[in-house]
Amino acid sequence: DVRSRETTALRRLDAFKGKTVVLGIVDARNTRLETASELGKLADEALKLVPSDSLWLAPTTGLEYLPHDVATKKLAALAEAARGGVPA
Numbered sequence: 001d002v003r004s005r006e007t008t009a010l011r012r013l014d015a016f017k018g019k020t021v022v023l024g025i026v027d028a029r030n031t032r033l034e035t036a037s038e039l040g041k042l043a044d045e046a047l048k049l050v051p052s053d054s055l056w057l058a059p060t061t062g063l064e065y066l067p068h069d070v071a072t073k074k075l076a077a078l079a080e081a082a083r084g085g086v087p088a
Contacts, residue, residue, distance in 0.1 A: 010042070013049040021050050024060035025081075026074050031066060033073050039081035057082050 013021060025042045026034055039057070046055055057078055063071035080087050 010045050010049070013046055016050065018054075020054050020056065021046070022056045022058050023050075024058050026059040026078050028059040028061045028063050028066065028074075031070050033070065034077055036077045036080035036085060036087075039077055040085055043081055 013023075023042075023046050025039050043055075043057055059074065059078070063074065066074070076088060
């Protein structure tokens with residue numbers, strides 16, 4: 001449950017040029033808390049291939065099966081990463 005996995009999805013983003021991309025960068029099926037820094041690095045990599053007005057950052061799926069405190073912390077890290085590292 002506390003494992004981490006690498007993703008190859010970023011390598012394929014150029015296939016979606018001209019489209020809006022919703023990039024699931026928060027693992028919604030794992031209680032491991034991603035840091036805003038980790039998520040920011042993924043967002044920065046994606047922004048090399050997708051313009052900021054076409055990129056939405058999101059969890060991989062719904063967070064309803066995670067403990068509420070974990071889901072809240074994951075969303076806070078996602079929001080901070082989306083703001084470029086600026087905490088709420």
